[in-house]
Amino acid sequence: xxxxxxxxxxxxxxxxxxxxxxxxxxxxxxxxxxxxxxxxxxxxxxxxxxxxxxxxxxxxxxxxxxxxxxxxxxxxxxxxxxxxxxxxxxxxxxxxxxxxxxxxxxxxxxxxxxxxxxxxxxxxxxxxxxxxxxxxxxxxxxxxxxxxxxxxxxxxxxxxxxxxxxxxxxxxxxxxxxxxxxxxxxxxxxxxxxxxxxxxxxxxxxxxxxxxxxxxxxxxxxxxxxxxxxxxxxxxxxxxxxxxxxxxxxxxxxxxxxxxxxxxxxxxxxxxxxxxxxxxxxxxxxxxxxxxxxxxxxxxxxxxxxxxxxxxxxxxx
Amino acid sequence: xxxxxxxxxxxxxxxxxxxxxxxxxxxxxxxxxxxxxxxxxxxxxxxxxxxxxxxxxxxxxxxxxxxxxxxxxxxxxxxxxxxxxxxxxxxxxxxxxxxxxxxxxxxxxxxxxxxxxxxxxxxxxxxxxxxxxxxxxxxxxxxxxxxxxxxxxxxxxxxxxxxxxxxxxxxxxxxxxxxxxxxxxxxxxxxxxxxxxxxxxxxxxxxxxxxxxxxxxxxxxxxxxxxxxxxxxxxxxxxxxxxxxxxxxxxxxxxxxxxxxxxxxxxxxxxxxxxxxxxxxxxxxxxxxxxxxxxxxxxxxxxxxxxxxxxxxxxxxxxxxxxxxxxxxxxxxxxxxxxxxxxxxxxxxxxxxxxxxxxxxxxxxxxxxxxxxxxxxxxxxxxxxxxxxxxxxxxxxxxxxxxxxxxxxxxxxxxxxxxxxxxxxxxxxxxxxxxxxxxxxxxxxxxxxxxxxxxxxxxxxxxxxxxxxxxxxxxxxxxxxxxxx
Numbered sequence: 001x002x003x004x005x006x007x008x009x010x011x012x013x014x015x016x017x018x019x020x021x022x023x024x025x026x027x028x029x030x031x032x033x034x035x036x037x038x039x040x041x042x043x044x045x046x047x048x049x050x051x052x053x054x055x056x057x058x059x060x061x062x063x064x065x066x067x068x069x070x071x072x073x074x075x076x077x078x079x080x081x082x083x084x085x086x087x088x089x090x091x092x093x094x095x096x097x098x099x100x101x102x103x104x105x106x107x108x109x110x111x112x113x114x115x116x117x118x119x120x121x122x123x124x125x126x127x128x129x130x131x132x133x134x135x136x137x138x139x140x141x142x143x144x145x146x147x148x149x150x151x152x153x154x155x156x157x158x159x160x161x162x163x164x165x166x167x168x169x170x171x172x173x174x175x176x177x178x179x180x181x182x183x184x185x186x187x188x189x190x191x192x193x194x195x196x197x198x199x200x201x202x203x204x205x206x207x208x209x210x211x212x213x214x215x216x217x218x219x220x221x222x223x224x225x226x227x228x229x230x231x232x233x234x235x236x237x238x239x240x241x242x243x244x245x246x247x248x249x250x251x252x253x254x255x256x257x258x259x260x261x262x263x264x265x266x267x268x269x270x271x272x273x274x275x276x277x278x279x280x281x282x283x284x285x286x287x288x289x290x291x292x293x294x295x296x297x298x299x300x301x302x303x304x305x306x307x308x309x310x311x312x313x314x315x316x317x
Numbered sequence: 318x319x320x321x322x323x324x325x326x327x328x329x330x331x332x333x334x335x336x337x338x339x340x341x342x343x344x345x346x347x348x349x350x351x352x353x354x355x356x357x358x359x360x361x362x363x364x365x366x367x368x369x370x371x372x373x374x375x376x377x378x379x380x381x382x383x384x385x386x387x388x389x390x391x392x393x394x395x396x397x398x399x400x401x402x403x404x405x406x407x408x409x410x411x412x413x414x415x416x417x418x419x420x421x422x423x424x425x426x427x428x429x430x431x432x433x434x435x436x437x438x439x440x441x442x443x444x445x446x447x448x449x450x451x452x453x454x455x456x457x458x459x460x461x462x463x464x465x466x467x468x469x470x471x472x473x474x475x476x477x478x479x480x481x482x483x484x485x486x487x488x489x490x491x492x493x494x495x496x497x498x499x500x501x502x503x504x505x506x507x508x509x510x511x512x513x514x515x516x517x518x519x520x521x522x523x524x525x526x527x528x529x530x531x532x533x534x535x536x537x538x539x540x541x542x543x544x545x546x547x548x549x550x551x552x553x554x555x556x557x558x559x560x561x562x563x564x565x566x567x568x569x570x571x572x573x574x575x576x577x578x579x580x581x582x583x584x585x586x587x588x589x590x591x592x593x594x595x596x597x598x599x600x601x602x603x604x605x606x607x608x609x610x611x612x613x614x615x616x617x618x619x620x621x622x623x624x625x626x627x628x629x630x631x632x633x634x635x636x637x638x639x640x641x642x643x644x645x646x647x648x649x650x651x652x653x654x655x656x657x658x659x660x661x662x663x664x665x666x667x668x669x670x671x672x673x674x675x676x677x678x679x680x681x682x683x684x685x686x687x688x689x690x691x692x693x694x695x696x697x698x699x700x701x702x703x704x705x706x707x708x709x710x711x712x713x714x715x716x717x718x719x720x721x722x723x724x725x726x727x728x729x730x731x732x733x734x735x736x737x738x739x740x741x742x743x744x745x746x747x748x749x750x751x752x753x754x755x756x757x758x759x760x761x762x763x764x765x766x767x768x769x770x771x772x773x774x775x776x777x778x779x780x781x782x783x784x785x786x787x788x789x790x791x792x793x794x795x796x797x798x799x800x801x802x
């Protein structure tokens with residue numbers, strides 16, 4: 001397959017996944033804002049959301065106040081914010097448009113229709129759109145596209161590159177979502193274990209649609225370590241870091257098998273998988289959750305760069 | 318200019334204009350159109366507008382949009398689609414078929430000749446300066462004979478009609494004629510929306526085009542190619558107005574759609590960058606202009622092409638379709654000589670006539686043109702897309718004067734033709750149907766054999782009275798039916 005085609009497929013699914021994460025953050029933020037502000041000691045929750053997404057500086061430049069309305073605009077509609085749902089859906093659709101011929105028509109339809117719907121949403125009065133509606137719409141769109149991919153795409157190398165985009169981006173995004181928790185709590189470490197702490201963890205579960213998954217998998221009360229286990233190390237949970245890395249490895253193995261030629265991308269991926277498989281929740285908290293997540297995101301990004309070098313630039317050494 | 322056959326008065330008005338309405342013969346609806354005439358009359362207005370929006374939704378969904386150069390606005394605009402089909406009968410088509418194939422063969426023979434022995438010039442049938450001073454003449458390929466001696470693999474011949482039996486060739490397109498995706502999609506959409514029409518009329522299919530195109534391209538693979546040739550379509554990229562067509566054709570043929578950045582030259586071959594490493598490319602159907610093909614050979618600032626491509630081409634490592642330099646045959650000054658080419662190379666009389674043309678480069682012609690400017694259509698020799706054109710009878714005084722000055726300044730840059738009374742086809746308008754002017758572009762394939770699917774792209778000038786059918790200037794398209802015998 002043409003390297004550029006693979007590149008577009010990969011970025012199409014990365015942007016789609018990113019749109020979904022932004023929508024999830026929007027939801028976390030909206031709900032978080034409903035929690036009582038019991039202390040002046042911790043930061044504005046919206047700010048935490050923005051910091052996790054890396055758009056805080058841009059937001060401060062453009063808007064006066066971090067209120068619900070402004071954040072909603074910034075995270076959903078703002079074309080200048082590269083992570084806004086609008087920017088991500090547009091970018092996903094642009095990537096898809098270039099490689100239309102590598103997609104089935106149901107997949108293209110799903111992406112193109114969301115793009116047209118989004119234009120319609122832009123024209124709708126803001127007072128008629130709740131943040132919940134917007135984030136739910138985004139997730140529905142992402143499910144629809146992924147469903148179409150799963151149901152109709154040929155299981156060839158193109159499918160693997162689409163899958164890689166999703167798994168690489170999702171690993172990064174899950175790590176970022178968990179990290180919101182870190183920003184929210186800082187600097188009051190004393191809140192760990194308090195009632196508020198509990199409700200924030202529960203919120204994190206909600207943002208990943210994981211409440212039921214949690215209840216089915218773990219017994220007893222919600223604790224930080226159980227939730228960390230679910231989101232980082234649980235192989236059954238499809239957004240956990242371990243699941244994502246496993247998925248990345250599977251796709252890379254499929255590609256190596258199809259081309260009958262492994263590359264260093266497979267080595268790097270399996271190394272990451274091995275390390276993560278051996279990790280324990282206690283070690284992660286000992287290291288510091290934020291430090292662990294930062295380290296993971298850096299390695300995941302390194303893996304993404306290797307994939308770019310080996311497959312998507314078309315000139316493997 | 319509303320018309321119909323419902324009342325005597327309206328019928329008369331259609332005939333009085335002196336414009337040939339392809340649906341009518343005298344007062345009667347022609348047999349080929351009887352069924353369509355009933356179809357449109359029995360269609361309630363609500364159903365019609367429903368179908369029209371359905372068609373638009375289909376076009377938008379499959380992504381057939383059209384970017385208009387330099388106009389801004391929506392880059393993904395739709396070309397208006399008119400649901401009323403244009404019909405050609407079997408005898409009409411047989412003549413066009415013969416004429417188009419003949420023309421395609423002669424144009425290719427001419428190209429082979431002017432880049433080689435130049436017999437037609439030596440025989441004094443075409444003036445040498447028209448060839449050698451032509452901007453489209455590529456010195457870089459002089460003496461090179463492409464595989465099977467084919468320069469122009471896809472020839473788009475633009476035809477207009479002025480009467481029941483009178484067709485004229487308006488121009489030839491030997492480089493990269495576009496629009497074939499509309500021919501295919503218009504049919505697809507009509508079949509989906511009005512299957513009944515296809516049961517009631519014996520309409521010859523056009524969907525063999527992609528297969529024939531692939532066969533044509535494979536048949537001109539270079540000698541160095543062993544085994545199944547790898548074919549790629551070279552596009553300037555997604556921002557090109559015809560990008561949809563490029564990707565559509567790549568998809569139908571199952572070949573790669575590449576940009577210049579996907580290709581590179583190494584050794585004696587052209588390679589494309591794939592996820593499995595470099596793969597050799599044998600035939601390139603390019604949809605970019607000569608000037609952008611190879612920055613080492615042509616425009617050094619081109620980012621669209623492939624450095625070194627021309628060297629590989631000239632040493633027989635890759636075939637470029639259409640061949641660099643093919644444009645010299647479709648220039649408006651050369652156009653006048655195409656009937657001469659048919660006689661010279663094929664020893665036949667041309668089946669299709671040219672529109673009488675005055676060349677301003679010739680003193681007498683120029684004098685005539687300047688004296689009759691308000692009756693004529695004046696075109697730039699190298700222009701295309703309906704730009705830089707004067708329609709004399711429709712122009713106001715200041716426009717005429719401005720054009721006169723331009724012609725006096727650079728006479729060799731202009732040709733002129735009489736304002737033809739173009740035929741019209743029934744077209745849906747607000748209040749029903751009305752005649753609108755049309756042209757026709759069939760797509761002829763030249764490789765091991767010459768192929769022509771029965772049909773083409775009918776463009777229609779949607780504005781009442783307008784003669785300009787170009788999609789860049791508000792023209793629309795129609796499905797074109799060729800009826801089986």
